Amino acid sequence: MLLLAAFLGGGLLALNVFCSPYPVIESFHADPVALSPGSASNLSWSVIGASLVEIDQGVGEVECKGFTEVRPSQTITYRLTAINGSINRSMTLKIMVNQP
Numbered sequence: 001m002l003l004l005a006a007f008l009g010g011g012l013l014a015l016n017v018f019c020s021p022y023p024v025i026e027s028f029h030a031d032p033v034a035l036s037p038g039s040a041s042n043l044s045w046s047v048i049g050a051s052l053v054e055i056d057q058g059v060g061e062v063e064c065k066g067f068t069e070v071r072p073s074q075t076i077t078y079r080l081t082a083i084n085g086s087i088n089r090s091m092t093l094k095i096m097v098n099q100p
Contacts, residue, residue: 023050023082025091030070030078034096040069041095043078050082072097 026046035041044067047053054061056079059068070078075097081090 021049021084022087023053023084023089024048025080025082025089028080028091028093030093030095033094034098036098037073037100038071040071043068043070043093045080047080047082050084052083054081054083055079056081070095074099 024047026048028043028045030041030043032041043055043059045053045055045062045065047064050064052061053064055068057070057072057076059070059078062068072095075094077092077094079090079092081088
């Protein structure tokens with residue numbers, strides 16, 4: 001990030017005027033990543049620089065930072081997509097469901 005400093009009224013004012021135009025996925029995790037059918041896993045994520053963040057497999061649109069509980073009935077891969085204009089980034093993670 002580039003900081004622009006300007007002296008105003010005798011004090012120093014630092015402004016963050018330039019940010020990356022690209023969304024950045026800082027993290028996308030599941031805990032636990034292996035579970036039994038009917039058990040829950042917590043998805044958590046952190047994204048910066050996105051105007052829209054979505055997780056597939058029925059989760060939907062989410063905030064830039066957060067968590068949600070999922071209860072997959074079988075092994076599944078979740079894809080988090082971060083969008084800023086026409087630029088997007090995505091990351092996947094797999095949750096393994098042990099069948100009896």
